Amino acid sequence: MFRQTVLASAIALACLGLSPSLHAQTAYPATLAGHAVLPAQTFLPVPKDAPATCN
Secondary structure, three states, X not given: OHHHHHHHHXXXXXXXXXXXXXXXXXXXXXXXXXXXXXXXXOOOOOXXXXXXXXO
């Protein structure tokens, strides 16, 4: 009985391990539309209610 349970568990785990490889991968082609160009040293003002940082 124990041997059958171990064998059945091993077969079930093997089937679960193989199942992801049986599914085909879907390709989603993408084209880059452009780049974002930001000027150097672009900063936002700190909110007035922001806590002090710990250095």
